[in-house]
Amino acid sequence: MEFTDLIYKIFLKDGSWLTILNGLWVTVQISALSLLFGTMFGSLLCFFRVGKIKLLKLVAQVYISIVRGSPVLMLLMLLFYGVFARQGLSPIIVAVITFSMHTAAHVAELLRSALMALDKGQLEAARTLGFSKFQAFKLVTLPQLARIAKPVYQSTVVNLIQWTSVVGYVTITDLTRVINNIASRTMQPMITIIGGMIIYLVLSYLIYGVFHLTERRQKQ
């Protein structure tokens, strides 16, 4: 009886659940937008990285090694307190920029490794049948690239969601920040934080589930 009371007091009473939902929404928003822009920018980066233009190759290489080699929180603080300090951008936009940049570096590398794992022979086979370079890319490279890159991409997505838990540092009230606030207000850190972790877990397994579904559909 006491335990359920406690749960009610922490997670439901006085609109607590609404605050939690709001925090979750912020987390989902930042993650989804960062994933979208990060994937687009990452594909472009990968294109530069494996391309023939030396300068772009070098730029991409330097960018990837810097971003992958430093904590994302540092990048976030650098952008928020440094680069965009005077622009008055909303913290959420700065967070989306940060995580897009971060995801892009990872996506670029995972795409590059998938490209290296590709069988060049099949591409040549398509060309000798008479497909143009672009047709062969669409027909052979893209579907195979997607298949090779998928498992790594899936964990990149889940990692991204977890990394966004640091946005509280730049005044964003995301899921982690909300949980933190509730924990200090109710003085019940154990239960509150475990509850928060469960929400993150559910989110992650939702992602795994979505990927699993697309895989099954492909097999059919």
Place this chain on the structure above:
Amino acid sequence: MSVIEVRGLKISFGDLQVLRGINLTVEVGERIAIIGGSGCGKSVFLRCLELLETPDAGQIFIDGEELTAQGVNIDKIRRKMGMVWQKFNLFSHMNVMENLTVAPIKLLGMTKEDAHKKAMELLAQVGLTSKEEAYPEYLSGGQQQRIAICRSLMMNPKVILFDEPTSALDPTMVGEVLAVIRMLAKKDLTMIIVTHEMNFAREVATKILFFADGEIYEQGTPKEIFDAPKRPKTIAFIHKQKYFSYEITERAFDLMELQGGIQTFAEKYGLTARQTNRLQLCCEELIYEMLEHVCSGENIVEITLDITYAEIDNSVAIKFTCAGKNYNPLDKNFDEIDEENLGATILKNLAKNYSHQYDGGINKINFSLA
């Protein structure tokens, strides 16, 4: 009109000149087999015909259209050629039917039904109708290669290029793929086959090209090339000759090293113990005979020894030279055998087709092992 015409084709990779000027005309219905040692440029030649490698010089005409011309539509010309690869290269994310029909539907504008019908006909010819829905990874190498041949036939090519079609296959599966190629040969399809299967080349081809040193070293009908090759490298290749050479520059040479070298050579190519023994004995006796009579008293000597083993008839030939005065170790009266001539007697009994020549201060002795 010729299906393929190649003029002065040259290509190099870095400093390595792989093709040094190939000229070739392939007429309709011709079946050309290209043979040669590894690294002789035969596969690169096929890749050049498909323009997968860009030649440094020369022209390629496919069915009258110049593939190497500026601004030409390569994709369109490539449709006239089929290519079958050593590693099959089926599209791994498509099933057999998709592999077969994707190109004719997308490139030739064939309807799905027509393409499907045609694919089923071809699959029936190669005995794989039951695999229509299968993905390449679930097929054996032989099955994959038969599908790959069908895939290139779907485009109605004027010529099919085979790049070592059986080299990546299990020995048990070579037969089924060769049977399919034989079937195509009976239909007078024009083809170029790069292969290591000599018997197959002999049976199927109308013309054999032997590639060496980046050029067509010798060409002719299968009979000419396999039964009576004319140039030395062709002979060495057809007879599967293996070589061992040794040079002696001083009287106190390392006999054990020589014998060890012969032993290793013999083991590597499967000479019998008897052949090996006799070979070692002959070499030893001959060398000491010459050292004693030709180079007596000198410490610096010039002796070369070349052993050729022909795998095809299991024969061993020895070529021996020694600088010095004219001396033929077998030029004796063997009726009066004495201790002195023991070496020469051994040599006489072990050598076949023995010849001795003295030319420009060098004794040249050739014989083969009895």
